[in-house]
Amino acid sequence: MSAERKTADGTPATQAQPAQVRRVVLFRFVGRSGLLGVLVLLCILAAVISPSFLQVTNLINVLRQMSLYGIVSIGMTFVILTAGIDLSVGSTVGIVAIVITQILNGTSLPPWVALGIGIIAGGLVGAVNGLGIAHGRIPPFIMTLGIMVMGRGLAMMLANGEPISLSDSVALRIGWIGNGFFLGIPVPVWIFASVALLASFTLRYVPYGRYVYAIGSSQEASRLSGIPVLSVVASVYIVNGVLAALTAIVFVTRLSVAEPTAGTGLELEAIATTVIGGASLFGGEGSISGTILGAAILAVLANVLNLAGVTPFTQQIVTGALIIIAVFIEMLKEREK
16 A cells, blocks of 8 residues: 655645645635735725715825825834844934924924934934843843833933924924925825835845845844844844934924824834735744735724724734734744744
């Protein structure tokens, strides 16, 4: 008698094939084309639930919200591609929001100088994370968790625990960043698109981008290949800090007020956006296009839940469930490798 043909894990081939086919179908569904389909279906569902979803004013709000999710999530994409994580982006947004508002209100510096200082402040927070993780060998989760807690305390201390409003004259000068339009499209959307194009070009065509992917796949193999692993790992946290600062600028100029708790929970949104967009928490897999789709899905979902009268607490439950589902699917993909 001929021996029964088996798969690598010892399962009879006749039993393994149906399960493998189902997994392949599932993985294709959650790919970029699948994400686009999910987005289209979600938009149709939103239009059915609330006809006001398709109103121009509402769609503009969705685009603005997508931009806020997207800018910070692109930074998180760089971090996750190296198999890292950053829980401190929300605190960074809060710190930068307070810093730039105090500078704009309390000094005669040109607005662009104050905004530049805010960008530098965000980069410094990222540099602290990067140095601790790359050179101090502190696990990313622990390092960024510590900076998150410290950052929240620092933001509260700088603001004395209270929101700070931009003066009317300053708000008039820089309010176009968060509320203005260019060619009929909100300025934050243009900022998001510019960041996305630059990030996508970097990851695809610049050696640095290939280093990021390689390190996420295997740090040891990357080191043996001559890639400056420690420098690249540290740099992705700086990139994340800078983009968190840019998010803070959009936030402050949109609302004309800075709150020390402004970015609370934003790290959850950024991680959710990146993971839903197909990035692997194990590193080495993901794309900017996937992150864009993830940001669009979360923005539309949040909007339709608001239109349907769902409470913010329930929305948090839905977001958390999406993260669990996305990570579960990623685990299934890892088992197939």
